[in-house]
Amino acid sequence: MNYFKGTEDYVLSPELKDSVNVSIALGRPLLIKGEPGTGKTLLAHSIAKSLGKELIIWNIKSTTKAREGLYVYDTVQRLNDSRFGDRDVSDIKQYINLGKLGVAFSAPEQAILLIDEIDKADIEFPNDLLNELDEMSFYIPETSELIKAINRPIVIITSNSEKELPDPFLRRCVFHYIDFPAEALMEDIVKVHFPDIDKKLVKECMKKFYWIREFDMLRKKPSTSELIDWIQALTIGGIPAKNIEKEMPFLGTLLKKQEDVELVANAGKNHYAYNSSMRTRNVY
Amino acid sequence: MFINFFFNLKAAGVPVSLHEWITLHHALAQNLNDCSLTRFYHIARSILVKNEIHYDRYDIAFLDTFKDVETTDEMLDKILEGLKKVKELKLTEEEKKQIQQLDLDEVLRNFEQQLREGHYKGHVGGNKAIGTGGRSTQGAWGYNPAGVRIGQGVSRHKRAVQIAEKRSFRNYSSDITLDTRQMRVALSHLRSLLPISPEEKLNLDRTIDATCKNAGEIEFVWETKEKKASKVILLMDSGGSMDPYSTLVERLFSASSSQISRFKHYHFHNCIYQDLWTDMERNSSISTAELLKNEDDDYKVIIVGDGEMAPSELTWVNGAIDYWYYNDIPGQVWLQRIRDKFKDSIWLNPLPMRSWNYVHSIRLIRSIFPMFELTLEGLDDGIRFLMQGKSKLYDMH
Numbered sequence: 001m002n003y004f005k006g007t008e009d010y011v012l013s014p015e016l017k018d019s020v021n022v023s024i025a026l027g028r029p030l031l032i033k034g035e036p037g038t039g040k041t042l043l044a045h046s047i048a049k050s051l052g053k054e055l056i057i058w059n060i061k062s063t064t065k066a067r068e069g070l071y072v073y074d075t076v077q078r079l080n081d082s083r084f085g086d087r088d089v090s091d092i093k094q095y096i097n098l099g100k101l102g103v104a105f106s107a108p109e110q111a112i113l114l115i116d117e118i119d120k121a122d123i124e125f126p127n128d129l130l131n132e133l134d135e136m137s138f139y140i141p142e143t144s145e146l147i148k149a150i151n152r153p154i155v156i157i158t159s160n161s162e163k164e165l166p167d168p169f170l171r172r173c174v175f176h177y178i179d180f181p182a183e184a185l186m187e188d189i190v191k192v193h194f195p196d197i198d199k200k201l202v203k204e205c206m207k208k209f210y211w212i213r214e215f216d217m218l219r220k221k222p223s224t225s226e227l228i229d230w231i232q233a234l235t236i237g238g239i240p241a242k243n244i245e246k247e248m249p250f251l252g253t254l255l256k257k258q259e260d261v262e263l264v265a266n267a268g269k270n271h272y273a274y275n276s277s278m279r280t281r282n283v284y
Numbered sequence: 285m286f287i288n289f290f291f292n293l294k295a296a297g298v299p300v301s302l303h304e305w306i307t308l309h310h311a312l313a314q315n316l317n318d319c320s321l322t323r324f325y326h327i328a329r330s331i332l333v334k335n336e337i338h339y340d341r342y343d344i345a346f347l348d349t350f351k352d353v354e355t356t357d358e359m360l361d362k363i364l365e366g367l368k369k370v371k372e373l374k375l376t377e378e379e380k381k382q383i384q385q386l387d388l389d390e391v392l393r394n395f396e397q398q399l400r401e402g403h404y405k406g407h408v409g410g411n412k413a414i415g416t417g418g419r420s421t422q423g424a425w426g427y428n429p430a431g432v433r434i435g436q437g438v439s440r441h442k443r444a445v446q447i448a449e450k451r452s453f454r455n456y457s458s459d460i461t462l463d464t465r466q467m468r469v470a471l472s473h474l475r476s477l478l479p480i481s482p483e484e485k486l487n488l489d490r491t492i493d494a495t496c497k498n499a500g501e502i503e504f505v506w507e508t509k510e511k512k513a514s515k516v517i518l519l520m521d522s523g524g525s526m527d528p529y530s531t532l533v534e535r536l537f538s539a540s541s542s543q544i545s546r547f548k549h550y551h552f553h554n555c556i557y558q559d560l561w562t563d564m565e566r567n568s569s570i571s572t573a574e575l576l577k578n579e580d581d582d583y584k585v586i587i588v589g590d591g592e593m594a595p596s597e598l599t600w601v602n603g604a605i606d607y608w609y610y611n612d613i614p615g616q617v618w619l620q621r622i623r624d625k626f627k628d629s630i631w632l633n634p635l636p637m638r639s640w641n642y643v644h645s646i647r648l649i650r651s652i653f654p655m656f657e658l659t660l661e662g663l664d665d666g667i668r669f670l671m672q673g674k675s676k677l678y679d680m681h
Contacts (some may be wrong), residue, residue, distance in 0.1 A: 003583040015326040022316050022327050026307060033336065079502065131317035171303050 001095035002051055002154070010046035011038065011181075011188045019176040022045060028176065029115075029133055031165075034178030040158040044114035046158065054111045056153075058100035060120045063156050066128030069101035069115075069188075070147075071136050075076075090100025102147055104135060110151035119159040126169035134172060181224065183210060193228050200241040202211045205231055208244055212254060212264055222254040289328075290351040296345040298338045307331050321353060334596050337660065367460040430444045514584060517575075517626070518549035519556065521589030524564075526634075546583075550575075555615035556622065572618060576625050584670050585622065585629035588658065591646040592635065598648050619652050628675045630666045634658040 006012050020043070023030035032040045048055035058069055074095045082089045098106065104113040118126060132138050136149035157173065159165065181189060183206055190202055209227050212218075222230075235251040245248065246257045249264070255261045293300045299504045311317070317324040325346060333342045413455045457564055490505040520526075550560035550570070559569040596603045600617040623629060631653040633640070640655065649655065656666035669675055 014323075015330075018316070018323055019330040022311055022330060025314055025316055026331075028307070031334070047620055076504070083502075165334075167299070167334075171301055173334065174330050175334045176330050177339065206452050 002048055004050050007050045009047045011185060011192055012039075012043070012046070013179075013181075013185060016043070016176055016178065019174060023174040024046070024154055027152050029157050030159055031091075031157045031159060031170070031173040031175045032178060033159050033161055035180055035221075035223060036160065037225040038178040038180060039224065040173075040178060041114070041116055042239065044112060044156040044158075047154065051112070051154075052254065053154070054107065055114060056100055056104045056111050057114045057116060059116045060118050060125070062122075064121045064122075064125065065206045066125050066132075067099075069099040069129065070132065071099055071102050071140055072097045080216065081133065084130055091107055093145075094239050096140060096143060096145075098147070099252045101132060102138070104153040104155075105138075105147050105149040107153070108150060111153045112157045113153045115157045117160060118157050119161060119165065123164075123166070127166050130168060130172065138193070175262050180213075186227070187222070189224060190228070190231060194231060194235065197231070197235065198241060200233070200235065201244070204241045204244040207252070208248065215260075215263065220256055220260065227256050289345065292345040292348045293332065293342065296341040298333055298341050298345060300332045304332050321350065340347075439557045471531050515546040515580070515584065516548075517579070517583045517585045518547070519560065519585065519587045519589075519622075520549060520551050521554060521587075521591075522551045526588075526590055547647075548579075548583075552589075554589070555603075556587075556610040556618045557604055557609070557615055558613065558618070572622075577620060581625055581627065583628070584625055585626040586666075586670075587622075587629065587631045587653065589631065589633065590635050591631070591633055591655075592643055593645045595648065597645045598645055616648065616652070619649065623652050628670050629653060630670055630675060631655045631659045632662065632666060637662075 002024050004017060004024065006017055020030060032043060034040055044055060044057075047053075073092075074097060078089055078092070078095045081087045100113065104111045133155065136152050137146060140148050145260065185207060186209075187202065190197070190206075194202075205227070209222065210229070213219075213221050230250060230253045233253050234244070237249065239247075239249050251261055251264065255264060290300065290305050308328055311327055311331060312324075317327050326454050328346075329339070329342055334338060354502050357623055485507055487505045487507045491503065492508075492639055494503040494505055495501065496623075550562060551566060552560060553566065556572060558572050560572050560575060561567070561569045593605065597605055598619075601614055603614060632648060633646070633655055634657075635643075635646075637657050640650065646655070654666075654669060656662040656669070
């Protein structure tokens, strides 16, 4: 049986591991949500590596249609061929190009299918895939061919919650929300990226990083990948750990908006004056 | 009874269906939770709850159902904690064999005795837990020398009930007032105001034309079908009691303004009179009458304000709160004029809905505008209300 244990280069919480294994055991798609930079997409890569299976990635754009994932019937090519007689146009099969879902279904070995950022697409998109993901099969009327999964692929779906997903679709998924890593887990993540880094530097960076993240007024909170970039910059720049507290060098790698940089740079040690969270105000 | 968990979830407001409940049973039948309540907590959540805003309610329901359940997890943690102390302990082959031969009951009895003798600190009511531990494999696991390494990762775990008690997902719950954490999500709800992505379509006539001109060489002409974009006017109360909200609300909307084709926003203080201010400090203004006259009536109007004021500010001539401001038409009339002109209009209120009926001025405003809470759910409801055109039919009388 497939059992996902995680890989060395991807630190994950035991809950997430359980969710992955539940989804594999039940044969249901795993829907992953979470803040940007919490490693949603990387999870699929890690699963593929851990289980030694092929990873098929379907990147969703705002114009992606559900049918494109199944197959595309290239009528234009067929029309062109019919005029020059290059190929036998009565053989429709050669004009049917399987989409990512079709490729995953017809793979001889069990594959892992990553449907990345499903919320980018039209609101009806997930609904159009309900039956295909349930049955793991679809029918091509042009060639009267049934594409049926030989081995049900492991389906990982990521979402940035830009759009609500329809209920019938959600009912069929196993859902996991990747919470922003707490400091202990984050230290493990940093260690994976920088195996022999100065412990003091990490400690100072983490302190600063979580301090910055507490600002309520930030336009864009720094995420894990930005922390990694920052530490990389600090190591290359050879900044000693004791300077981080006061100077906050290379702040631009953490914060991508000018207003945020100013906000943090101007803030003293006590930043609560800037904290205008509505929750702090007790109306009654 | 286990089924109570299902009904508790329903009662707590988690939209869980029978479909998912049965899926959970499939998972339990395969023992995916490995007899652990903590893992059951996570696995059941991943199957039953499909949105992080319901995690908090799930915690409440979980607490209700399982708060009195004795678990083996706690004991496992204790054993592992104890084992950490003997981590360096090197066992000879013979000793390992002895451990393997140990009867589980005997091990537990031994452990219990050690607990009683006080070898492990902080022992609370562990006796019972050890008793039930016999049915789990974990007890034996913990004593396995190999288990030490597995255990170190696991011992970060807390007991499921403790996790639920912590209610760490409270912030994701959708009924607290918007704060920055939820801005992104809120923004995404505003996206339903945005035009739907253009669709490519073959223009047959022009394709035939182009092909003819091209001497029969096929040339396709595609056209994009642009859907009509939304126009939004945001009117925002920015004074006194609204101060804590105003910057947030403005940022919320200005962030989405780049995507809404026509976006205007103005400020007012408590109630709208003949002037609308274009900045928060209320230095420059435009005339409300001009706005009503000049703008198309297909704008969607969203008014944000707490509506908490003296009734006189709405009903009196010269009722405006600012002493330097004179209005010869009562605020209520201005509101009604805006409402009459822009049929698609809603009022968002940061105050909780339960308080609305106790504030006279809010009752007055609600007789004019449909009102929604300025929370994720309220915003969502409000936008849906706008987009479905229900706002036109709104009538409180």
